[in-house]
Amino acid sequence: MTTHDRPFGRYFEDFEIGDVYRHWPGKTITEADDHLFCMITMNHHPLHTNEWFAQHETVHGKNVVVGNLVYSLVLGMSVPDVSGAAIANLEVETLTHSRPTFHGDTIYAVTKVLDKRESGSRPDRGVVTVETRAFNQRSEEVCYFRRKVMIWKREAAPERRFPYSDEAAVGQG
Secondary structure: OOOOOOOOOOOHHHOOOOOEEEEEEEEEOOHHHHHHHHHHHOOOOHHHHOHHHHHHHOOOOOOEOOHHHHHHHHHHHHOOOOOOOEEEEEEEEEEEOOOOOEOOOEEEEEEEEEEEEEOOOOOOEEEEEEEEEEEOOOOOEEEEEEEEEEEEOHHHOOOOOOOOOHHHHOOOO
16 A cells, blocks of 8 residues: 655755646636625625626626636645745735636636745745746636745755544554
C-alpha cells in the first residue's frame, strides 16, 4: 500500500522562468455566487444584484459579475499550483478586468512565471513573480493580474503535518 500526499504549492526551486501552469478545474459563476459575494463584501451596486436595473439602466443589458469575485476566484484557482506553500503574497502589481463576466460564464485560468530571485536578507526563501490570465468559455480574456509571492526554499519549508495518525488515515486505528 502507498499513501499519496497531494502536492499543494511549490518550493522556490520548483519555479522556472517561462513555466506555465494551467489551473484545473474551471468554475461556472452562478447568480447565487455573485449575489452572495456582493452581500458578504457589502457591494450593493444594482449592476450586480438587480436584474431589472441591469436590463434597463446599463450598457450590457444584464447583470455583470462583480470584478472582485472574478479576481478572487482566479487567485484561488492558482493557489494549488503557485502559492499553496508560500510564506506570503507580497504585492499585486497590476490588476485588469478586460471584459465583463456574466452569470453563467465559466472561468479558467493560466499562470506564467515571469521572474524569480533569492531573498537578499533571508537565505531560506525567494520571491517569484507571476502573471495570471483568466478566460471565459469563449476563450476571451476577462481578468489579468501580476503578483509577487514569497516562497520557501525546499530545505527550509515547514514539514507538512496532519492532525491525525497514519494508522487512523488508513483505517487501522
